[in-house]
Amino acid sequence: MKTLTLLRHAKSGWDDPVARDFDRPLNPKGQRAAAMMGRHLKAEGLEFDHVVASPAARVVETLAQVATGYGSDLAPHWDQRLYLASAATLLDVIHELPAGADRVLFSGHNPGLEELVLLLCADNALRDSVEVKFPTASLAEMRFDVAAWRDVKPGKAELLRFTRPRDLDSTLGPDYN
Template structure:
């Protein structure tokens, strides 16, 4: 059994004057959402054998805030290929994961993360929620009945968790500023 958890970076600051999209930082709401998601991961007992993340500033900051809420470092492996990756690229990265890692966290960007969930997950109510929107700082957890990551196939995953920041704190939803 393999478990893949996908965490989209938290809300970034479009008002920040940065030269490159890659360097865009989190805004205060994003920092709060990421720390809250870290507390949620801890409360739910989620642990990871391997963490793979985009090195973009907003992902680096998201994981730092998640670690603060979680209570320990996540020790991510930074991989440039996750920056704005397509679902196909992300699936390639899944297939490359070390088989000794049973529980993996990917942290990156949309639309790739959302498209990967929709590609891999079988139909259920949680999948329908992801189809509507995969907001910033949201978390999706999928399980695969395989021994090797290379055997993960489209439509064969079970989406067992989809948590948005507003599910944990309504002030982190779109209706609040």
């Protein structure tokens, strides 16, 4: 068995006058959501043998806040391929994961993460929720009945959980103006 958890970066600041998309930081709501997701990961007993993440500023900050809430450093491996990656690229990265890693966390961006869940998971109510929207700072946990990551195939994953920040704290839901 292999388990892959996907964590989308938290809400970033669009009004920050940074030069590049890659450098956009989290906004205060995103910082709160990421720390809360870290506490949630800890409370649920989720542990990871290996963490792979986009090196974009908003992902780096997300994982720092998650680690604060989680209570320990996640020690991510920064992989440029995860920056705005497609589902196909993410699947390539999955196939290259270390054999000894059974529980892996990916942190990155949409639409790739959402598309990856839709590609890998069989239809069920949780998958339907992901298809509606995979909001910032949300996580999806998938289990694969395989011995090696290279054997992960589309449509064969079981989606175990899909948690959005607003599921844990309603103030972290969408802003309606």
